[in-house]
Amino acid sequence: MTTSTADREQLASFLMTLRSDDGIGARVMTVVEAVPRRLFVGPDIADIFADQSLPLECGQTMPSARAAVRLAGALRVQPESRILEIGTGSGYVTALLARLGLHVTTLDRYKTLLTRAAERLKACGITNVTYIQEDGRDGYAGQAPFDRIVVHASFEALPRAFVEQMASQGILVTAIGAPGERQRIVRHQKLGSRFEEELLFDARLQPLERGVATLL
Structure with missing residues (x-):
């Protein structure tokens, strides 16, 4: 995929801003540089690193x-x-995590989103991902325990x-x-029979919806 001059300039500026964020280490910075965000946001977005959803x-x-990058960094993959x-x-985020870790199991209730995400990651040469259509409200016990879990929703x-599906540490x-x-993004770490919790940054997310989408 060809990267435009504007995209490269925006990436360089974005990487500079990340240097002031806690938890964004060298591995995460390298992965951000390697994953072409343009592929995920489409051609009609002028500033692909703008601070907005x-x-x-x-x-x-x-x-x-x-x-997205702060979430990836917070997981300490x-x-x-x-x-x-x-x-x-x-x-x-799936692509960032797949570059950082061994394997990603990613769930979404929308088949359309899963299919298009899989196409994008394939274009990036990323193959260590399993895509599953589920609402994710109960995690995914079939492949537990997991070393890292990220939920793009609020509780x-x-x-x-989710506690029961986490590996030790x-x-x-x-x-x-x-x-x-x-709401706050919270990092929970499982240490034996106890948890350590750390408040990270503000968020505004919705709870997970129940069931899979039948039409989309």
Whole structure:
């Protein structure tokens, strides 16, 4: 895929802004540079790294580049990490995680989003991803435990199902808080029989919807 001069300039500027963000290490920066964001946002978006969410098919949205990268950084993915992602969306975060870890299992309730994300990742040469049409409300016990879990949605409290699907020393990142109220992205780390929780940054996400979409 050809990268325009404007896209390259925007990428260089974006990488400079990331240097001031906690948790964005050298591996994450390298992956951001390697994954062509233009492929995920479409040709009609002028500034592909603008700090705003963007519309997707099926009435969904994708996070801004900064939010996406901060989520990837918050997971502290290791090369051997097995990752569960709930909410594939465009596949941009999926691509970042797949470059960082061993394997990604990504779930979405919309077949259209899964299919198009798979096409984009294939164009990037990324093959270590399994795509599953599920709503993700109960995680994905069939391939648990996972070293890393990211949920692109909000919960008022962390569901027990996700806790049980985390490996020892595992990390889960999601938004905690009621819809319409202040939410925070929280990193949960499983340490034996206890959890450490760290508040990271503000978010505004919706709860997961129930069931898979039958038409889209």
